[in-house]
Amino acid sequence: xxxxxxxxxxxxxxxxxxxxLYLRLGAADVNADVQAPGWLSRLTSFxxxxxxxxxxxxxxxSTSHTDADLIAGxxxxxxxxxxxxxxxxxxxxxxxxxxxxxxxxxxxxxxSEPQVIWIIKHGIRxxxxxxxxxxxxxLSSLAGFIKRMKDLPPPVVAALQPKKP
Amino acid sequence: MKNFLAGALCxxxxxxxxxxxxxxxxxxEVAADAKPSACEAALMTPSVHAAVRRQAPAMQNPLPDxxxxxxxxxxxxxxxxxGCHGGxxxxxxxFGLSFYPPAPQFAHAGSQYTEAQLFWVARHxxxxxxxxxxxxxxxxxxxxxxxxxxxxxxLPPAVVKAVQASN
Numbered sequence: 370x371x372x373x374x375x376x377x378x379x380x381x382x383x384x385x386x387x388x389x390l391y392l393r394l395g396a397a398d399v400n401a402d403v404q405a406p407g408w409l410s411r412l413t414s415f416x417x418x419x420x421x422x423x424x425x426x427x428x429x430x431s432t433s434h435t436d437a438d439l440i441a442g443x444x445x446x447x448x449x450x451x452x453x454x455x456x457x458x459x460x461x462x463x464x465x466x467x468x469x470x471x472x473x474x475x476x477x478x479x480x481s482e483p484q485v486i487w488i489i490k491h492g493i494r495x496x497x498x499x500x501x502x503x504x505x506x507x508l509s510s511l512a513g514f515i516k517r518m519k520d521l522p523p524p525v526v527a528a529l530q531p532k533k534p
Numbered sequence: 535m536k537n538f539l540a541g542a543l544c545x546x547x548x549x550x551x552x553x554x555x556x557x558x559x560x561x562x563e564v565a566a567d568a569k570p571s572a573c574e575a576a577l578m579t580p581s582v583h584a585a586v587r588r589q590a591p592a593m594q595n596p597l598p599d600x601x602x603x604x605x606x607x608x609x610x611x612x613x614x615x616x617g618c619h620g621g622x623x624x625x626x627x628x629f630g631l632s633f634y635p636p637a638p639q640f641a642h643a644g645s646q647y648t649e650a651q652l653f654w655v656a657r658h659x660x661x662x663x664x665x666x667x668x669x670x671x672x673x674x675x676x677x678x679x680x681x682x683x684x685x686x687x688x689l690p691p692a693v694v695k696a697v698q699a700s701n
Protein backbone atom coordinates (compact mmCIF):
# COMPACT_ATOMS: atom_id res chain seq x y z
CA UNK A 370 0.00 0.00 0.00
CA UNK A 371 2.88 2.36 0.80
CA UNK A 372 4.38 1.71 -2.63
CA UNK A 373 1.02 2.30 -4.29
CA UNK A 374 0.71 5.74 -2.71
CA UNK A 375 4.32 6.55 -3.57
CA UNK A 376 3.72 5.61 -7.21
CA UNK A 377 0.54 7.64 -7.28
CA UNK A 378 2.28 10.73 -5.92
CA UNK A 379 5.34 10.33 -8.13
CA UNK A 380 3.16 10.20 -11.25
CA UNK A 381 1.20 13.28 -10.14
CA UNK A 382 4.38 15.25 -9.56
CA UNK A 383 5.71 14.21 -12.97
CA UNK A 384 2.46 15.12 -14.70
CA UNK A 385 2.60 18.63 -13.28
CA UNK A 386 6.35 19.26 -13.36
CA UNK A 387 6.87 17.76 -16.83
CA UNK A 388 4.63 20.15 -18.77
CA UNK A 389 5.76 23.06 -16.55
CA LEU A 390 9.42 22.47 -17.35
CA TYR A 391 8.65 21.73 -21.01
CA LEU A 392 7.03 25.16 -21.31
CA ARG A 393 9.35 27.20 -19.13
CA LEU A 394 12.48 25.85 -20.74
CA GLY A 395 11.18 26.98 -24.12
CA ALA A 396 10.86 23.49 -25.57
CA ALA A 397 7.37 24.09 -26.95
CA ASP A 398 7.15 25.28 -30.55
CA VAL A 399 5.51 28.69 -30.80
CA ASN A 400 5.75 29.48 -34.52
CA ALA A 401 2.32 29.96 -36.08
CA ASP A 402 3.28 29.23 -39.70
CA VAL A 403 2.57 25.51 -39.62
CA GLN A 404 -0.75 23.72 -39.48
CA ALA A 405 -1.72 22.36 -36.06
CA PRO A 406 -1.69 18.54 -35.99
CA GLY A 407 -5.12 17.04 -36.63
CA TRP A 408 -5.55 15.57 -33.14
CA LEU A 409 -4.84 18.96 -31.57
CA SER A 410 -7.29 20.82 -33.84
CA ARG A 411 -9.96 18.26 -33.06
CA LEU A 412 -9.31 18.38 -29.32
CA THR A 413 -9.29 22.19 -29.27
CA SER A 414 -12.43 22.53 -31.33
CA PHE A 415 -14.15 19.91 -29.15
CA UNK A 416 -13.29 21.75 -25.93
CA UNK A 417 -14.11 25.19 -27.33
CA UNK A 418 -17.47 23.96 -28.64
CA UNK A 419 -18.28 22.41 -25.27
CA UNK A 420 -17.42 25.63 -23.47
CA UNK A 421 -19.39 27.85 -25.83
CA UNK A 422 -22.34 25.45 -25.52
CA UNK A 423 -22.18 25.74 -21.74
CA UNK A 424 -22.21 29.53 -21.96
CA UNK A 425 -24.72 30.13 -24.74
CA UNK A 426 -27.83 28.21 -25.82
CA UNK A 427 -27.40 25.71 -28.62
CA UNK A 428 -30.81 26.53 -30.05
CA UNK A 429 -31.74 27.89 -33.43
CA UNK A 430 -32.61 31.56 -33.27
CA SER A 431 -36.26 32.49 -33.10
CA THR A 432 -35.57 35.77 -34.85
CA SER A 433 -36.15 35.67 -38.57
CA HIS A 434 -34.00 38.04 -40.54
CA THR A 435 -35.31 40.21 -43.33
CA ASP A 436 -33.09 40.91 -46.29
CA ALA A 437 -32.53 44.39 -44.84
CA ASP A 438 -31.21 42.81 -41.60
CA LEU A 439 -28.89 40.54 -43.56
CA ILE A 440 -27.60 43.49 -45.59
CA ALA A 441 -26.97 45.45 -42.37
CA GLY A 442 -25.15 42.43 -40.93
CA UNK A 443 -23.24 41.92 -44.17
CA UNK A 444 -22.09 45.53 -44.14
CA UNK A 445 -20.71 45.09 -40.61
CA UNK A 446 -19.13 41.81 -41.68
CA UNK A 447 -17.33 43.33 -44.66
CA UNK A 448 -15.91 46.09 -42.41
CA UNK A 449 -15.04 44.15 -39.30
CA UNK A 450 -14.73 40.44 -40.07
CA UNK A 451 -13.91 39.83 -43.73
CA UNK A 452 -10.22 40.64 -43.27
CA UNK A 453 -9.73 37.39 -41.36
CA UNK A 454 -12.87 35.36 -42.12
CA UNK A 455 -13.00 36.01 -45.86
CA UNK A 456 -15.51 37.45 -48.28
CA UNK A 457 -18.19 35.56 -50.11
CA UNK A 458 -17.96 34.67 -53.76
CA UNK A 459 -14.20 34.15 -53.58
CA UNK A 460 -12.17 30.97 -53.31
CA UNK A 461 -10.83 30.27 -49.82
CA UNK A 462 -7.42 31.82 -49.23
CA UNK A 463 -4.45 29.52 -49.02
CA UNK A 464 -2.94 30.41 -45.67
CA UNK A 465 -0.90 28.24 -43.41
CA UNK A 466 -1.71 29.28 -39.84
CA UNK A 467 -1.49 27.14 -36.75
CA UNK A 468 -5.23 27.62 -36.44
CA UNK A 469 -6.90 29.38 -39.35
CA UNK A 470 -9.93 31.62 -38.88
CA UNK A 471 -12.94 29.78 -40.37
CA UNK A 472 -14.01 31.09 -43.79
CA UNK A 473 -17.75 31.10 -43.19
CA UNK A 474 -18.66 31.49 -46.86
CA UNK A 475 -17.08 28.08 -47.46
CA UNK A 476 -17.36 26.11 -44.25
CA UNK A 477 -20.37 27.76 -42.59
CA UNK A 478 -20.50 27.33 -38.83
CA UNK A 479 -21.71 24.62 -36.47
CA UNK A 480 -22.55 27.18 -33.82
CA SER A 481 -26.15 28.29 -33.34
CA GLU A 482 -27.00 31.93 -33.81
CA PRO A 483 -27.01 32.72 -30.05
CA GLN A 484 -23.61 31.03 -29.84
CA VAL A 485 -22.23 33.08 -32.73
CA ILE A 486 -23.44 36.20 -30.91
CA TRP A 487 -21.76 35.02 -27.70
CA ILE A 488 -18.45 34.46 -29.52
CA ILE A 489 -18.48 37.87 -31.21
CA LYS A 490 -19.23 39.51 -27.87
CA HIS A 491 -16.66 37.64 -25.80
CA GLY A 492 -14.07 36.47 -28.30
CA ILE A 493 -12.14 33.20 -27.99
CA ARG A 494 -9.07 33.30 -25.82
CA UNK A 495 -5.71 32.07 -27.09
CA UNK A 496 -6.80 32.73 -30.64
CA UNK A 497 -6.95 35.73 -32.94
CA UNK A 498 -10.64 36.21 -32.16
CA UNK A 499 -10.92 39.30 -29.96
CA UNK A 500 -14.19 40.45 -28.36
CA UNK A 501 -16.21 43.07 -30.25
CA UNK A 502 -18.41 45.75 -28.71
CA UNK A 503 -21.38 45.68 -31.07
CA UNK A 504 -24.83 46.51 -29.76
CA UNK A 505 -27.54 43.82 -29.54
CA UNK A 506 -29.16 44.74 -32.83
CA UNK A 507 -25.84 44.70 -34.67
CA LEU A 508 -24.90 41.37 -33.07
CA SER A 509 -28.17 39.83 -34.15
CA SER A 510 -27.91 40.95 -37.78
CA LEU A 511 -24.23 40.04 -37.94
CA ALA A 512 -24.84 36.54 -36.56
CA GLY A 513 -27.80 36.12 -38.90
CA PHE A 514 -25.59 37.03 -41.83
CA ILE A 515 -22.77 34.68 -40.77
CA LYS A 516 -25.18 31.76 -40.32
CA ARG A 517 -26.51 32.23 -43.85
CA MET A 518 -23.25 33.10 -45.53
CA LYS A 519 -23.06 29.84 -47.46
CA ASP A 520 -26.46 30.47 -48.96
CA LEU A 521 -27.35 34.16 -49.12
CA PRO A 522 -30.49 35.39 -50.87
CA PRO A 523 -29.52 36.95 -54.25
CA PRO A 524 -30.80 40.47 -53.33
CA VAL A 525 -28.49 40.46 -50.28
CA VAL A 526 -25.52 39.41 -52.40
CA ALA A 527 -26.33 42.11 -54.95
CA ALA A 528 -26.63 44.81 -52.29
CA LEU A 529 -23.26 43.91 -50.77
CA GLN A 530 -21.25 44.00 -54.00
CA PRO A 531 -18.58 46.70 -53.85
CA LYS A 532 -19.86 49.88 -55.52
CA LYS A 533 -18.14 50.63 -58.81
CA PRO A 534 -16.72 54.19 -58.72
CA MET B 535 7.47 -2.32 -7.39
CA LYS B 536 4.25 -3.75 -8.77
CA ASN B 537 2.28 -1.58 -6.34
CA PHE B 538 4.33 1.48 -7.24
CA LEU B 539 3.48 1.05 -10.93
CA ALA B 540 -0.18 0.44 -10.14
CA GLY B 541 -0.24 3.68 -8.15
CA ALA B 542 1.37 5.59 -10.99
CA LEU B 543 -1.10 4.18 -13.51
CA CYS B 544 -4.00 5.15 -11.24
CA UNK B 545 -2.72 8.72 -11.04
CA UNK B 546 -2.34 8.91 -14.82
CA UNK B 547 -5.85 7.52 -15.34
CA UNK B 548 -7.30 9.92 -12.80
CA UNK B 549 -5.66 12.94 -14.41
CA UNK B 550 -6.84 11.80 -17.85
CA UNK B 551 -10.42 11.40 -16.63
CA UNK B 552 -10.47 14.76 -14.85
CA UNK B 553 -8.97 16.46 -17.91
CA UNK B 554 -11.46 14.81 -20.28
CA UNK B 555 -14.39 15.81 -18.06
CA UNK B 556 -13.07 19.36 -17.69
CA UNK B 557 -12.76 19.79 -21.45
CA UNK B 558 -15.77 17.76 -22.50
CA UNK B 559 -18.18 19.40 -20.09
CA UNK B 560 -17.12 22.82 -21.31
CA UNK B 561 -15.38 24.05 -18.17
CA UNK B 562 -12.40 25.41 -20.08
CA GLU B 563 -13.09 29.14 -20.16
CA VAL B 564 -12.88 30.51 -23.68
CA ALA B 565 -14.17 34.10 -23.32
CA ALA B 566 -11.40 36.49 -24.37
CA ASP B 567 -12.86 39.49 -22.57
CA ALA B 568 -11.15 38.65 -19.31
CA LYS B 569 -7.59 39.18 -18.12
CA PRO B 570 -5.36 36.09 -18.16
CA SER B 571 -5.10 34.73 -14.63
CA ALA B 572 -1.91 35.47 -12.72
CA CYS B 573 -0.99 31.80 -12.99
CA GLU B 574 -1.50 31.69 -16.74
CA ALA B 575 0.33 34.96 -17.32
CA ALA B 576 3.24 33.76 -15.20
CA LEU B 577 3.47 30.53 -17.15
CA MET B 578 2.63 31.48 -20.73
CA THR B 579 4.51 34.74 -21.32
CA PRO B 580 7.87 33.47 -20.01
CA SER B 581 7.32 30.21 -21.92
CA VAL B 582 6.84 32.05 -25.21
CA HIS B 583 9.89 34.20 -24.46
CA ALA B 584 11.94 31.12 -23.64
CA ALA B 585 10.82 29.38 -26.82
CA VAL B 586 11.64 32.39 -28.99
CA ARG B 587 15.05 32.77 -27.36
CA ARG B 588 15.68 29.12 -27.99
CA GLN B 589 14.39 28.91 -31.53
CA ALA B 590 15.20 32.25 -33.16
CA PRO B 591 18.62 32.01 -34.81
CA ALA B 592 21.12 34.66 -33.67
CA MET B 593 21.52 37.04 -36.59
CA GLN B 594 22.74 40.57 -37.12
CA ASN B 595 20.46 43.08 -38.78
CA PRO B 596 22.17 43.40 -42.18
CA LEU B 597 20.75 46.89 -42.79
CA PRO B 598 22.60 50.06 -41.76
CA ASP B 599 21.81 51.07 -38.17
CA UNK B 600 20.48 54.42 -39.37
CA UNK B 601 17.45 56.68 -39.26
CA UNK B 602 16.73 55.97 -42.93
CA UNK B 603 16.29 52.27 -42.09
CA UNK B 604 13.90 53.08 -39.27
CA UNK B 605 11.91 55.52 -41.39
CA UNK B 606 11.41 52.81 -44.02
CA UNK B 607 10.45 50.30 -41.32
CA UNK B 608 8.21 52.81 -39.58
CA UNK B 609 6.18 53.28 -42.73
CA UNK B 610 5.53 49.55 -42.90
CA UNK B 611 4.75 49.55 -39.18
CA UNK B 612 2.16 52.32 -39.57
CA UNK B 613 0.50 50.28 -42.34
CA UNK B 614 0.48 46.84 -40.82
CA UNK B 615 1.27 46.77 -37.10
CA UNK B 616 -0.01 49.97 -35.53
CA GLY B 617 -3.64 48.75 -35.41
CA CYS B 618 -2.79 46.21 -32.69
CA HIS B 619 0.62 47.29 -31.34
CA GLY B 620 0.10 51.08 -31.06
CA GLY B 621 2.17 53.86 -32.56
CA UNK B 622 4.75 56.33 -31.26
CA UNK B 623 3.05 59.25 -29.53
CA UNK B 624 -0.31 57.46 -29.61
CA UNK B 625 -2.31 55.97 -26.75
CA UNK B 626 -2.08 52.15 -26.46
CA UNK B 627 -4.23 50.33 -29.01
CA UNK B 628 -7.54 49.42 -27.39
CA PHE B 629 -8.08 46.89 -30.18
CA GLY B 630 -4.72 45.22 -29.58
CA LEU B 631 -5.33 45.11 -25.84
CA SER B 632 -8.71 43.43 -26.38
CA PHE B 633 -7.01 40.23 -27.55
CA TYR B 634 -6.28 37.33 -25.19
CA PRO B 635 -3.33 37.37 -24.71
CA PRO B 636 -3.14 41.15 -25.34
CA ALA B 637 -0.88 42.46 -28.11
CA PRO B 638 2.29 44.04 -26.66
CA GLN B 639 2.24 47.84 -26.90
CA PHE B 640 5.72 48.53 -28.22
CA ALA B 641 5.52 52.33 -28.07
CA HIS B 642 4.89 52.09 -24.32
CA ALA B 643 6.50 48.87 -23.18
CA GLY B 644 9.22 48.39 -25.78
CA SER B 645 10.27 44.78 -26.36
CA GLN B 646 12.66 42.47 -24.57
CA TYR B 647 13.48 40.68 -27.81
CA THR B 648 16.59 41.31 -29.86
CA GLU B 649 16.12 42.42 -33.45
CA ALA B 650 16.81 38.86 -34.63
CA GLN B 651 14.11 37.55 -32.27
CA LEU B 652 11.64 40.22 -33.41
CA PHE B 653 12.43 39.24 -36.98
CA TRP B 654 11.68 35.61 -36.18
CA VAL B 655 8.40 36.42 -34.39
CA ALA B 656 7.20 38.73 -37.17
CA ARG B 657 8.04 36.14 -39.82
CA HIS B 658 6.63 33.05 -38.10
CA UNK B 659 3.91 34.47 -35.84
CA UNK B 660 3.03 33.16 -32.37
CA UNK B 661 0.56 30.33 -32.20
CA UNK B 662 -2.45 30.59 -29.90
CA UNK B 663 -2.37 34.38 -30.13
CA UNK B 664 -3.52 37.02 -32.58
CA UNK B 665 -0.01 37.28 -34.05
CA UNK B 666 -0.25 35.62 -37.42
CA UNK B 667 2.77 34.86 -39.61
CA UNK B 668 3.93 37.35 -42.25
CA UNK B 669 5.33 35.30 -45.12
CA UNK B 670 4.82 38.09 -47.66
CA UNK B 671 7.48 40.52 -46.38
CA UNK B 672 10.91 40.50 -47.98
CA UNK B 673 13.78 39.93 -45.54
CA UNK B 674 14.96 43.48 -46.05
CA UNK B 675 11.50 44.98 -45.30
CA UNK B 676 11.26 42.86 -42.19
CA UNK B 677 14.72 43.93 -40.95
CA UNK B 678 13.81 47.60 -41.38
CA UNK B 679 10.57 46.96 -39.51
CA UNK B 680 12.30 45.35 -36.54
CA UNK B 681 14.89 48.12 -36.43
CA UNK B 682 11.99 50.56 -36.04
CA UNK B 683 10.29 48.44 -33.37
CA UNK B 684 13.39 47.97 -31.27
CA UNK B 685 14.01 51.75 -31.24
CA UNK B 686 10.37 52.80 -31.02
CA UNK B 687 10.64 54.27 -27.52
CA UNK B 688 13.57 56.53 -28.32
CA LEU B 689 13.28 57.63 -31.90
CA PRO B 690 14.62 61.03 -32.93
CA PRO B 691 11.68 63.42 -33.47
CA ALA B 692 12.62 63.71 -37.15
CA VAL B 693 12.06 59.97 -37.64
CA VAL B 694 8.68 60.07 -35.90
CA LYS B 695 7.71 63.03 -38.06
CA ALA B 696 8.80 61.38 -41.29
CA VAL B 697 6.94 58.19 -40.41
CA GLN B 698 3.75 59.97 -39.42
CA ALA B 699 3.89 62.25 -42.48
CA SER B 700 3.66 59.20 -44.72
CA ASN B 701 0.43 58.17 -43.09
